[in-house]
Amino acid sequence: EDKVVQSPLSLVVHEGDTVTLNCSYEVTNFRSLLWYKQEKKAPTFLFMLTSSGIEKKSGRLSSILDKKELFSILNITATQTGDSAIYLCAVEARSGNKLTFGGGTRVLVKP
Amino acid sequence: GAVVSQHPSWVICKSGTSVKIECRSLDFQATTMFWYRQFPKQSLMLMATSNEGSKATYEQGVEKDKFLINHASLTLSTLTVTSAHPEDSSFYICSARSGEGVHEQYFGPGTRLTVT
Numbered sequence: 001e002d003k004v005v006q007s008p009l010s011l012v013v014h015e016g017d018t019v020t021l022n023c024s025y026e027v028t029n030f031r032s033l034l035w036y037k038q039e040k041k042a043p044t045f046l047f048m049l050t051s052s053g054i055e056k057k058s059g060r061l062s063s064i065l066d067k068k069e070l071f072s073i074l075n076i077t078a079t080q081t082g083d084s085a086i087y088l089c090a091v092e093a094r095s096g097n098k099l100t101f102g103g104g105t106r107v108l109v110k111p
Numbered sequence: 112g113a114v115v116s117q118h119p120s121w122v123i124c125k126s127g128t129s130v131k132i133e134c135r136s137l138d139f140q141a142t143t144m145f146w147y148r149q150f151p152k153q154s155l156m157l158m159a160t161s162n163e164g165s166k167a168t169y170e171q172g173v174e175k176d177k178f179l180i181n182h183a184s185l186t187l188s189t190l191t192v193t194s195a196h197p198e199d200s201s202f203y204i205c206s207a208r209s210g211e212g213v214h215e216q217y218f219g220p221g222t223r224l225t226v227t
Binding site for chain 2: 036041042045099100101103104106
């Protein structure tokens, strides 16, 4: 059974801080790992990672995948209150095209 | 970007009644839609994969006779919770895939179901 574990469960930071979110996984025939941001309702897509060691970057967010150690990290630099959300990590196996989600990390950025 | 809507956004029903939730892709055709369930402070759990014109594929442990899924067109899938019980109270989210890539999957805003 595919498994995705995220840590920490939650964290509170102040504006301007940097946060690092972790996602470890066990999946048969890994295809890709995805990060989503869920603010109030629908998760929105952030990154899709398929290759080790190649950083994906979008503004203050970046992410990297380590397929040998089976984990990914999501970094947010110079955090803003608008970054407050639940960040979800999901993996896709080669069979099925479906996503298995981790439990999420709840981030609260205080002014 | 691709937009997915859900209706209703929240619903309260009595035990024993059935509730239908609609998921629509507004500006694209979706051959595949997914239904998820999310309990408070928990992650998304895939319930079933819905393909247009064919029977849905349910995940292990999900009762297909209780959670009826109909994907009648390329823009609409429905989830009917039959004979609802309080333990069915949850946040139900659908997603629709616009292309072949898994990242081309867009989520609806969710439906909060409360069964009293």
